[in-house]
Amino acid sequence: MRPNLSIRGFHIYKTALDIGAQRQLVDAVRDIVKAAPLMRPQTPSGRQMSVRMTSAGRVGWTATASGYQYATRHPSGVAWPAIPRKILDVWSSVTCDAPLPDSCLINFYDEAARMGLHRDHDEADFQWPVVSISLGDEGLLRVGGLERGGTTESIWLQSGDVVVMGGQARLAYHGIDRIKGGSSRLLPNGGRLNLTLRVAT
Ligand SMILES: O=C(O)CCC(=O)C(=O)O
Ligand SMILES: [Fe+2]
DSSP states (O other): OOOSEEETTEEEETTOSOHHHHHHHHHHHHHHHHHSOOBOOBOTTSOBOSSEEEEEESOEEEEETTEEEEESBOTTSOBOOOOOHHHHHHHHHHOSSOOOOSEEEEEEEOTTOOEEEEOOOOSSOTTSOEEEEEEESEEEEEEOOSSTTSOOEEEEEOTTOEEEEOGGGGGOOEEEEEEETTSOOSSTTOOEEEEEEEOOO
């Protein structure tokens, strides 16, 4: 597969996943969430995130009072479920020579949720990309550069879009400013799911 759009080194595969594939991924996420329920993490500064999260894989990204880290267990004590094959297949379709990811972060945004500008820098080796899959309602992705406070550009991500953040863009600032409620019928109760795959450890 080849990206059909690139902004600032973020390679976007518009509608890489057809509706059937999107539905299969939602089913896979349902199974993960049954075993490892979504939660709203508290940031080290004490604020509650508006995005609800859980993970699959050997390790899952967690935010606690002591900082951000990859942990081998959900806060409930259960191990994270394995990353389903269908999700790994998406990674393989847009990466080459990369090892399989050991972490899949699942973000759920309701209409009011957003994610502030940040860089993904908790992983051990930045040579491997981050691959993001969008499902459900549209989300407005803002991308910047390597420094906080630089100029940014925004693009709406739709259900089935896959974004690869690699190379120069691997450590670039990005965030989700807005969710367009009611823009997709994939999730019966609305909202946006985003899956990010990473080689974390
Ligand atoms: O929801 C998105 O599209 C981006 C998520 C993200 O940046 C992250 O989980 O680090
Ligand atoms: Fe991120």
